[in-house]
Amino acid sequence: MTPxxxxxxxxxxxxxxxxxxxxxxxxxxxxxxGQHDFGAFSVDVNGEDTKIWFKIDLYNPSYNAGSEKPDDTTQTRRVMTIMLPSEY
Structure with a gap:
């Protein structure tokens, strides 16, 4: 998650x-x-709707580059980032 x-x-x-x-x-x-790798929604924060985004990225097992075979779970690591839109 972001700060x-x-x-x-x-x-x-x-x-x-x-x-x-x-x-x-x-x-x-x-x-x-249709990859279902991004979502946007709002949550109530102290009476205010606050927009939240989440993004899922696909990395190789070393986490130093994108996965070359995203549908192979032995060669792909998924990382979800949760952020405020202002932090994008």
Whole structure:
């Protein structure tokens, strides 16, 4: 997670985690290739809707480059980044 997300308290972090686990709003706008590797949603932070993004990237086992065979789980490591849009 990015520093802006890490600054939230434990209750907000639980809301964010739950929203990611339950996320299923993969529209063509945010998922044009059907890869389900990006999501955007809002959580209530002190009475304000705060936009959160998550992104999943596919790396090789050394984490130093993209995976050459993304559908091979023995050669691919998935990394999720949780961020505020302003941190992109």
């Amino acid at each position: 802006g997300v890490a600054d939230f308290d434990a209750l907000i972090m639980m809301k964010i985690q739950a929203a990611i686990i339950l996320f299923n709003d993969f529209t063509e706008d945010i998922d044009p290739y």
